[in-house]
Amino acid sequence: MAINQSxxxxxxxxxxxxxxxxxxxxxxxxLNGQMPLSNDRLVINGTCDPNTVxxxxxxxxxxxxxxxxxxxxxxxxxxxxxxxxxxxxxKWANNSNQAIQNQWAGDSSKWPQTxxxxxLNPAFSVKVQNVISALTQRGFQPKIFFxxxxxAVQQELFKKGRSKVRFSFHNAQKPDGTPNxxxxxxxxxxxxxNKAAETNGFWAALGEEAKKQGLVWGGDxxxxxxxxHIQGRQNSxxxxxxxESGL
Ligand SMILES: [Zn+2]
Numbered sequence: 001m002a003i004n005q006s007x008x009x010x011x012x013x014x015x016x017x018x019x020x021x022x023x024x025x026x027x028x029x030x031l032n033g034q035m036p037l038s039n040d041r042l043v044i045n046g047t048c049d050p051n052t053v054x055x056x057x058x059x060x061x062x063x064x065x066x067x068x069x070x071x072x073x074x075x076x077x078x079x080x081x082x083x084x085x086x087x088x089x090x091k092w093a094n095n096s097n098q099a100i101q102n103q104w105a106g107d108s109s110k111w112p113q114t115x116x117x118x119x120l121n122p123a124f125s126v127k128v129q130n131v132i133s134a135l136t137q138r139g140f141q142p143k144i145f146f147x148x149x150x151x152a153v154q155q156e157l158f159k160k161g162r163s164k165v166r167f168s169f170h171n172a173q174k175p176d177g178t179p180n181x182x183x184x185x186x187x188x189x190x191x192x193x194n195k196a197a198e199t200n201g202f203w204a205a206l207g208e209e210a211k212k213q214g215l216v217w218g219g220d221x222x223x224x225x226x227x228x229h230i231q232g233r234q235n236s237x238x239x240x241x242x243x244e245s246g247l
Pocket of ligand 1: 146170183184185226228229230
């Protein structure tokens with residue numbers, strides 16, 4: 001989708017704008033034509049809803065580099081000029097990809113627990129939280145060590161023999177690069193991978209609680225047992241998962 005003609009508006013559109021319905025409608029169409037493929041399209045009507053304002057703000061930040069975007073498009077302003085410029089589409093797409101990469105850069109094992117949970121596929125994340133609650137109720141101190149991790153980190157683990165695959169369910173992402181992992185490594189923060197985790201029954205309890213949620217537990221695998229690892233999909237779905245990730 002791209003824009004094919006310049007639009008004009010009579011009055012301002014957006015935050016604190018006049019928002020005449022016809023003006024709002026043409027702005028929304030133009031925003032839809034310019035926005036990155038991964039963004040949700042605005043519903044075309046004459047209402048300037050919060051999504052419209054957020055999208056204008058995103059455009060002003062990403063394409064115009066405004067540090068303090070006002071979320072408003074004026075008939076003779078810079079934002080409308082940029083919105084009518086066909087080159088804005090590529091710029092918005094590139095900068096939004098870059099923003100996603102920056103947001104998820106760095107050592108994902110050091111992220112706070114909330115960010116690790118956010119890096120999981122949403123339905124899987126709910127089940128992981130259920131496992132963590134159940135283990136906590138049983139007196140353990142569970143935490144996620146790895147949720148999502150990058151393919152580059154995966155390659156390192158593969159080379160060191162700590163993972164058997166070059167692409168794992170930990171690497172799953174949306175096509176725009178947003179993490180969407182189907183695997184998490186859960187440890188007890190007192191013991192991590194020390195022998196005590198086993199003697200205190202942590203791994204067995206993790207396996208039990210994971211399976212109650214319909215998850216796969218790496219401790220059930222033959223040969224290479226990955227006791228901290230739980231995943232929301234079967235191993236047979238790995239190729240599909242890789243394709244869905246655009247990798
Ligand atoms: Zn794992």
